[in-house]
Amino acid sequence: MSQIRVEVVYALRHQRKVVSLVLPAGSTVQQAVEHSGLLEEFPEIDLDKNKLGIWNKLAKADAVLRDKDRVEIYRPLIADPKEVRRQRASEGKAMKKGGSGAGEAGVDD
Numbered sequence: 588m589s590q591i592r593v594e595v596v597y598a599l600r601h602q603r604k605v606v607s608l609v610l611p612a613g614s615t616v617q618q619a620v621e622h623s624g625l626l627e628e629f630p631e632i633d634l635d636k637n638k639l640g641i642w643n644k645l646a647k648a649d650a651v652l653r654d655k656d657r658v659e660i661y662r663p664l665i666a667d668p669k670e671v672r673r674q675r676a677s678e679g680k681a682m683k684k685g686g687s688g689a690g691e692a693g694v695d696d
Contacts, residue, residue, distance in 0.1 A: 617648035
């Protein structure tokens with residue numbers, strides 16, 4: 588039976604854990620995560636809530652892995668990205684109302 592080498596990665600704010608595995612060919616993303624030991628080491632990981640990916644692309648738990656794939660366990664978002672952008676945009680507009688002109692590139696007197 589042939590085997591594949593994969594990595595399973597879980598990153599926290601100040602820590603990154605990378606586990607290298609050798610699995611049977613035909614193994615899935617979920618099997619790699621389960622064999623990595625990360626579910627036991629980080630009990631906050633919930634495969635019903637945490638999204639999974641292969642090389643920065645979302646993947647389903649039943650996706651079949653290839654040799655040298657990197658499985659990533661993504662943490663849930665703590666804020667809605669659209670709402671954060673709205674807040675930043677409204678704060679930026681309020682700051683620009685002063686009209687000082689500072690920061691404009693290419694203006695010489």
